[in-house]
Amino acid sequence: MNRLRTRLILVFVLATVLPLGLTLWTSLALLERSLKLAPLAELDKVSESLQKTGRELFKESEELLKRDAAEGTIEPKHLPPAEVPSFWESGKTEWFERAGTHGDRLDYYVRGENEVLVYSRPMGVAMDDVAKQLAGARDTFDRSAAYDLRRGFNTTLLLVAAALWLAALTALIFLAAHISRPVRLLTQGLGRVAAGDLGARVTPGGSDEIGEAVTAFNHMADQLQHAREHLIQVTRLASWQALARKMAHEVKNSLTPIRLTMEEIISRGPHQDGAFLEQASQIVADEVQTLEKRVRAFSQFAAEPPVEPREIDVNAMVEERVSFLKSSHPDVVYNVTLAPGKPLAVADPDLIKGVLTNLLENAAEAARPGGVVLARTALAGSKLNIEVHDSGPGLSSQARSSLFEPTISFKKGGMGLGLSIARRSALLCGGDLQTLDGELGGAAFRVVLVGKG
Secondary structure, three states: OOHHHHHHHHHHHHHHHHHHHHHHHHHHHHHHHHHHHOOHHHHHHHHHHHHHHHHHHHHHHHHHHHHHHHHOOOOOEEEOHHHOHHHHHHOOOEEEEEEOOOOOEEEEEEEOOOOEEEEEEEOOOOHHHHHHHHHHHHHHHHHHHHOOHHHHHHHHHHHHHHHHHHHHHHHHHHHHHHHHHHHHHHHHHHHHHHOOOOOOOOOOOOOOHHHHHHHHHHHHHHHHHHHHHHHHHHHHHHHHHHHHHHHHHHHHHHHHHHHHHHHHHHHHOOOOOHHHHHHHHHHHHHHHHHHHHHHHHHHHHHOOOOOOOEEEEHHHHHHHHHHHHHOOOOOOEEEEEOOOOOOEEEEOHHHHHHHHHHHHHHHHHHHOOOOEEEEEEEEEOOEEEEEEEEOOOOOOHHHHHOOOOOOOOOOOOOOOOHHHHHHHHHHHOOOEEEEOOOOOOOOEEEEEEEEOO
């Protein structure tokens, strides 16, 4: 999950949990208070009181009616047994019963010899209606007691709130993924461009601010790619133009003495001094050799040598190059310091031999007779370093700034294109060629190679 989507979800959670918690707490508190205010308990008490009152009223009415019947203040109805079979067949001597439309009259049955005496008295209250109302109230209370309303309401409220919150969170996760995807793609595209891949593009989509940003990024990448291609072409052209001007200047320097020598030969006519002809021939041969050397160096710099990386015993190669060059500079002292063991590097042996030959030859020429050249190998993590130090005059700050730039300023024993070729060879092998502060007072260089893990 990307960081933008995580932040959107976290903001939603922080922004909703507290209000949701306060809402639930308030709702539960109001529900609790409303349940406490509910008249269920009072209804139960009222129903019990009414039931008790009705029983007392009925009992009192029975006693009054029975007394009036005994005193003869009420005239009875004389009914044959067939009209009240339930009472007559029960064998009871007396029986009270609610009568009337809604039970608002009390009848008192008394068994006679062959008849039933019925005494009646109005109660003033519709007892059947009261009984039904009491039964309904009791049924309502009994049903409410059978359920835990408080827990039911609380559980329902919590479940509904949680379901709504989870539904909102799910929708937010989907929307956050939809929003963050183009931002993530745009970030990846920016990273690729920053790494040098100017061909990176992001699929455009949408017309909002993010869509406009993606469109602007693609346009920027197009502009950068075109600008880089144009800059490369201009830089290459400028480099080769500068190199051609220098080459023309150096060729002109060699052609001038050839031209002057040939003019001198022509001016002297057919009768030439043998010593002069020998000297003139030598001048022309030397200048032609110099021209060949310059053209060969220029061709070598322009060509792309094949790279064939293999394992190299760095210590053995340094010792072999030093031994090979010692004979050319017998008055120079060579010191060699090697890394312990048998460190191996992965590079093209021919290219690295050329680099070492160039550096050791330059160091010997800079040190001059009686000077010292130090060759050293060392391990540096996954890299292998080869350093060459000399006791010569060193390099000025101006020389350091343009040391590896291609030039054709050949001097006898000079470097010319050597360091440019040497660094390019190191780069082709996956390494580099760097300048150092010399330990012997002169110049110093370090060849960085990839070690074999």
